[in-house]
Amino acid sequence: MEETRYRRGLETARKLDTEGPERLEAALKEVAPDLYRHIVEFAFGDILSRPGLDPKTREIATVSALTALGNAQPQLRFHLNAALNVGSTRAELAEVLMQMAVYAGVPAALNALYLAKEVFEERDAKGLS
């Protein structure tokens, strides 16, 4: 059962970023190794794998939330990439981030857009859409 959740979570996480789970596991290995497993099982396995919403819409929800919170730059970077990996276009993401100016203020939108610019340039360098 646990194994199912973990595998399902891993599969979902890898669709967002092929090497994401490995990077997360490595980053947490020394300080909180169990958290890696809990995140894969709960966040990716229980929640993000649910069939009620397509991955693209889920990523738009996450990108919006992280932009509004404004204090989760590494995660916003991950999810901007993830959103593009599951089918969003750069133009769609820019629309979402611009819209955040209305709800979370102009600074929140600008800082997310500056990060998006970096993400887009990194992807250009890798030949990614």
Add this chain to the structure above:
Amino acid sequence: MEETRYRRGLETARKLDTEGPERLEAALKEVAPDLYRHIVEFAFGDILSRPGLDPKTREIATVSALTALGNAQPQLRFHLNAALNVGSTRAELAEVLMQMAVYAGVPAALNALYLAKEVFEERDAKGLS
């Protein structure tokens, strides 16, 4: 030109909630009457009317942001209704709010779901989907 922005904003706002603009205008009439017009023109006319994203996706972005911020209950109420008015289902919104437990914490998700429950009951009473 201004008139175009205002009319376009009004049209977009009314698709989210037919009586929304009138209620906002009444609420701001005495304290900040000009802000009503700026919100219709900028938020609804400039941003939410842009063609790059469909209204349903825009509302999911907004609902996610307001849930994550956690301090905008009246606006979350408005946008849960708006999301349903432009075609989201209750099940989809519940998925979005559940997902916020991962990114903004369990309390943020729970408080948004408690509000959604109220919104759904109010809509039941009015015979709305």
Add this chain to the structure above:
Amino acid sequence: MEETRYRRGLETARKLDTEGPERLEAALKEVAPDLYRHIVEFAFGDILSRPGLDPKTREIATVSALTALGNAQPQLRFHLNAALNVGSTRAELAEVLMQMAVYAGVPAALNALYLAKEVFEERDAKGLS
């Protein structure tokens, strides 16, 4: 395995508030029934049941975080009660909340203390410590 997590979570949750799980289940039944189970399994079963920290210290951590966030009054109410149920004293909780004035500002501390006052009065009425 899942069953183990659920039962462990339920046991941990009931130590914090005997009727807490039932109330949560009822509150989520109509809008997001699965989330109830995920919260019991992940929050209470995976995290709060971990042996590395005693329940009293865990509640102090939670009360501090919720006070600092400032937008999770229902959850702060639950955890002020939970902290007292697992052995904190009212005086200790007041110390924690006062301390938040330094880190999250005077308003955050005051609003949490006003809520604590209500919680203490409710417990007086029930003859609880």
Add this chain to the structure above:
Amino acid sequence: MEETRYRRGLETARKLDTEGPERLEAALKEVAPDLYRHIVEFAFGDILSRPGLDPKTREIATVSALTALGNAQPQLRFHLNAALNVGSTRAELAEVLMQMAVYAGVPAALNALYLAKEVFEERDAKGLS
């Protein structure tokens, strides 16, 4: 020396709201009586009494911060009144709150303006400017 800080703080606090200190003392009496004194001495005596900024400007800074934080309604209510008591006009406060739409988002500005509307009506009922 302490006595000086307390008296200076009390004097500054009373200029903002004649009965403010008494209300605060009463509210904290049972849960955190010492915090009352620390707030009068530190917040009002050490900081708000400093000569480097006039009371009106200080209140505008506070009102802006509380509006942006969005989770301190009782304190925003106090400081909207305080701002008017030390010489701000309602129109000036409305300008400040409108401006917050740019920096903290439209919901933060709207919720502060709805509160300002209540404050203004309460003051009308008391014949205050």
Add this chain to the structure above:
Amino acid sequence: MEETRYRRGLETARKLDTEGPERLEAALKEVAPDLYRHIVEFAFGDILSRPGLDPKTREIATVSALTALGNAQPQLRFHLNAALNVGSTRAELAEVLMQMAVYAGVPAALNALYLAKEVFEERDAKGLS
């Protein structure tokens, strides 16, 4: 009409930072070019150009809000400079930031003051007040 808002916004923005609009335009050119114009028209043209509050007071409101939010360092840097450019003194800004320790907590005040120190040093190097 649009042209009037844009020109008025540009004029107001340039009083805060002569090269500010050009830098913003360049930063957004590739990711969200329209947002540049919306910010000039709405934030600077509609709101910050309103006659009801002098530019110095407006900047104090903005600096306070950004300090309290704590997640908008680039914008706080801009507005600390802008405040000085429209007539605030460094001592006044330090008063405002110190005051934020009361309302948003000591960390928020400290981080804003560390940034202010950098801004002041950069201005020293340029021979600016």
Add this chain to the structure above:
Amino acid sequence: MEETRYRRGLETARKLDTEGPERLEAALKEVAPDLYRHIVEFAFGDILSRPGLDPKTREIATVSALTALGNAQPQLRFHLNAALNVGSTRAELAEVLMQMAVYAGVPAALNALYLAKEVFEERDAKGLS
């Protein structure tokens, strides 16, 4: 009296970090010298020196709050060190930070854990526990 508060604050602050007060004084010397003294007197002397809670519990409360706020990295770094200096173990701190995933979201917990990893490595290099 003031002198008592200052000395008591200094003593408490030095238990958390021997050189902490000197570093804070130096950092604020040019921008807000008085704030250094107010922080020592109020934060460390009035609040953190209170006998009602042991230093280890106080640091856990602070670390939790700063993790939840998510925008106070320099202060979280200080208090992770302080917590270890007054007797917490790295494992206990990791538990606290993991727990924040539940209340403040996975990103807040991850970013605090990434910082903790850096702090632990710095302490390894200095031969500290």
